[in-house]
Amino acid sequence: MTTSKKTSSPEQTPLEEAYPTTVEGLVLEERLGYALRRAQLKVFKHFDEAMREHDIRPAQFSSLVVIEGYPGVTQSNLAQTLSIDPPRVVSLINSLEERGLALRVRCKRDRRSHGIFLTKTGEALVDRLKGLAEQSDLEATQSLSEIERRQLLTLLRKVYASEESDD
Amino acid sequence: MTTSKKTSSPEQTPLEEAYPTTVEGLVLEERLGYALRRAQLKVFKHFDEAMREHDIRPAQFSSLVVIEGYPGVTQSNLAQTLSIDPPRVVSLINSLEERGLALRVRCKRDRRSHGIFLTKTGEALVDRLKGLAEQSDLEATQSLSEIERRQLLTLLRKVYASEESDD
DNA sequence: AGATATAGTTATAATAGGTAACTATTTTTT
DNA sequence: AAAAAATAGTTACCTATTATAACTATATCT
Numbered sequence: 427m428t429t430s431k432k433t434s435s436p437e438q439t440p441l442e443e444a445y446p447t448t449v450e451g452l453v454l455e456e457r458l459g460y461a462l463r464r465a466q467l468k469v470f471k472h473f474d475e476a477m478r479e480h481d482i483r484p485a486q487f488s489s490l491v492v493i494e495g496y497p498g499v500t501q502s503n504l505a506q507t508l509s510i511d512p513p514r515v516v517s518l519i520n521s522l523e524e525r526g527l528a529l530r531v532r533c534k535r536d537r538r539s540h541g542i543f544l545t546k547t548g549e550a551l552v553d554r555l556k557g558l559a560e561q562s563d564l565e566a567t568q569s570l571s572e573i574e575r576r577q578l579l580t581l582l583r584k585v586y587a588s589e590e591s592d593d
Numbered sequence: 594m595t596t597s598k599k600t601s602s603p604e605q606t607p608l609e610e611a612y613p614t615t616v617e618g619l620v621l622e623e624r625l626g627y628a629l630r631r632a633q634l635k636v637f638k639h640f641d642e643a644m645r646e647h648d649i650r651p652a653q654f655s656s657l658v659v660i661e662g663y664p665g666v667t668q669s670n671l672a673q674t675l676s677i678d679p680p681r682v683v684s685l686i687n688s689l690e691e692r693g694l695a696l697r698v699r700c701k702r703d704r705r706s707h708g709i710f711l712t713k714t715g716e717a718l719v720d721r722l723k724g725l726a727e728q729s730d731l732e733a734t735q736s737l738s739e740i741e742r743r744q745l746l747t748l749l750r751k752v753y754a755s756e757e758s759d760d
Numbered sequence: 761a762g763a764t765a766t767a768g769t770t771a772t773a774a775t776a777g778g779t780a781a782c783t784a785t786t787t788t789t790t
Numbered sequence: 791a792a793a794a795a796a797t798a799g800t801t802a803c804c805t806a807t808t809a810t811a812a813c814t815a816t817a818t819c820t
Contacts, residue, residue: 449659449662449675452658455750456746458636458742458749459633459726459729460655461753463633464753465753467753469626469629469752484626484630488627495616495618501799502798508616513777513778516799516800536797537798538797538798538799539799540799556620559624566752568755569752569754569755570748574751578749581741581744581745582631583622584741585632585635585734585736586631668768669766679767679769680771680810681809683769700767703767703816704816705768707767767817772810772812773808773809773811775806775807775808776807776808778803778806779803779805781800781801781803782799782801784797786796788794788795789792789794789795790792
């Protein structure tokens, strides 16, 4: 770095010292998007492990919880609630239906739409999954105190809840 | 919900009332993974818009910033630093090199590895991008105060910085 | 010299996510 | 009531992301 006026002269070979394995000190540390992605990667990894036994993906878990909370929810409701696209809901519900966890019931009043309900199996599973998910959250955020964990949740909600129009 | 003993009886049709478009009140609101995903989606959407003009993806931005901070960094360094896989680094650096933003310099001491450097163009661009990224963060988190924004960043770092072994 | 390890690459596959176009039904307009 | 427009769900398709395995070329170890 001293033999040339240029900040990073391509003439020089990589430094002998090992480069750090963190981004400490870089501007990247200040970027919310980066921090969010890294934190999410970590939390999702724990989630995947916790759900592996039941072969449940994050989107499937979210769907099951929403259906449990709003039995008879339609697919478009679900799409809007979870901010996903209608075609994605189709394959999501297909997978749940094939596994006997949920089922579509054609709505009598408006025969275009389906109400989605959990089966007994689905209800039993989602109960179990909710516990596993909570445990997984705790494990993934062991470095936080209970107060910090709540703070984080509150801040994140504040961020995503304020949807201007970009959704 | 009153005619049957079952929690969500498939016999009934979907309720007349519109279902909410948020997950308020559901267990989902308590899940960190869900909150992280939603917040990240929002922040990334703003980021994408901010970077559209320069056709830069999040991973490209991160790479540029790391290369700027550690000129001569090798691809394996980069992979480790950003927690991505070596094959992903290849296409990442390819795209940057094709656009004249970075370049590989074969290392004389160990001819297996490449040092990555920014070109003049790359340096100029990353300077501009850093400003845009900061602005985009602010826009995406308008609902937070400056103090809250710092808190959030600190908490997120605390989560992802404590990598046990899962990485 | 021969075995082993490492840096980077290529090929490949699984998956997420998004767009466009189609069917069936309902609602609105004329 | 017939025609037009809108809506719910579906299908087909396309792209980007990410992971895995196998290959090459160098380097290191014994």
